[in-house]
Amino acid sequence: MNVIEVKGFSYSFGNGDILRSVTFSVKEGEYLSIIGPNGAGKTTLLKNIMRILKGGRGSIKVKDAEVVGYSQRELARIISYVPQADGRSYPFEVREFILISKYPHLNPFSKITGRDEKEVDEVLESVHMSRFKNRAMAALSSGERQKIMIAASLVQKAEVFLLDEPTTFLDPRHEEEIYRILKKLNRERNITVLAVTHNVNSAVLLSDRVLALKNGSVLYCGDSGGFMEQNNLRSLYDKEFELMRHPKKDINVILPEAIP
Amino acid sequence: MREKRKVIILLVLFLLSVLALIVCPFIGMSDISIKTLFAPGADTIGSFIYWNIRLPRVLLAFMVGVILSLCGMVFQALFRNPLTTPFTLGISSGAAFGAIAFIVFGSEVAFLGLTKTYSSAFAGALFAISLVYMFTRMRSGFSTLAMLLAGVAINFFFSSLILLFQYLADVTKVFQTHRWLMGSLATFGFNKVIGVLPFFILGSVFIIASRNELNLMLLGEDLAISRGLNTTRFKMMMFGICSLMVGVSVSLCGVIGFVGIIAPHICRLLVGSDHRYLTKASFLFGGFFMVVCDAVARKIIPPSELPIGVITALLGGPFFLWLLITRKRIEDL
Structure with missing residues (x-):
């Protein structure tokens, strides 16, 4: 079943077209990487799916219903979003931050119960961050922070994770750890992942399919391995690459x- | 910060507020003893002062303190800016403009027990708010930055009109306008209390019920939306409610500075930024602080009564600095 189905979707801002008739779909439980040069419209695409941006033309369907038909709260129970790290710090402790992310399941009268506390423990456990429960968000490193963002998406009980460059600014060890966590969630809990990344190698090694965007149009959408050809890469990034078979x-x- | 500690702090603030509400009506230029209130046929002047002047005044102080503190907290969260006050959007200067226009050019006539200066001030406040709204709506979306800038511009606009009116008016009227601008909680009877009461109750209930949404706003707009909050609708609702609350309080009591910016910050240092605690702390502390400051203003240099704004800043400033120095961590907004 297609969880997300984008058909002929265009979005413009000012006089510029940022997305031009984008069409692709994502199946339940799939891992899709979105790649493309800076300014290709990757973030804009994610934000339109999450409805942070509104007013494009064409259709975006989530679980067979137009995304505009959902209330924001209903949408948040299906999709979660991890924005690009912008160096912003949050004035909360890790535990508070995760509890706040339960918002789509709260009402004005809900109280924090022992069950909620247990849930926080569980999601922290699944990103290996249990020790950090009472730390201040501001005191976390970029890698730790990203893991907390994933834990927050888990507590939101979303089935689809949208991640915008989740590993930018991370050292190789943390980058790998984030990818392992995502892959594990994808396999074991059948969570659909759409991740924007600039790391083409990890994109093709990790994901089932890749979506390549250039100047707002889809250049390639399909099997990861099939993408890694010189001509595909050249037309995406306008440069030559040295390719090698992965051992x-x-x-x-x-x-x-x-570079000499 | 552990949850238990926060609960204890809230409990202490609650007890302090109750204590202040009970004790402060007896304090003033002439202190009243509890006996005179209940002993039959005793000091009738004391009991008259208590029921008609002191009690309504203390209740008014509490409600205005709560309104300014809660609205300051809300504005700081929505703009994610620690320097925002309930008056940033130009509500106060709109109200002041309305009041001063009436003092200078109108004739003073009572209307429903409240003089027309008050109604005129409230009209001015509403006018300023609608201008800010209109300018913000004219741009696409509902950006907080646009609103902030529109508010600052409208603030300056009305402030210069006030200066112009003062320049044109005669000396007695200039003095009257000056006293109005200083703000005062003086009242006779319960008219002002009843005027503020519905805004106080509905507004406070609504803001405290919005604690989860306010927490989300601190994460920034994108994350708040992705967690399921319709931020545009929420911001408009909050601005509308706070504008009405502040508008009423400014119209009846003038511009009482400092409480709206500093009370929420003091509460953040006490219980942290989580609005599940911060809303309640700001409610209790704002009310308590205003009641105490007003009692000091009545008592400190008898027989004169100091402007309340002077006391709020003189007491609150050093206390806030002390908290800033003694706390290890200052949480950013």
């Missing part, structure tokens, strides 16, 4: 540039 997985990967 463990039958897929091309990009070699780092040796």
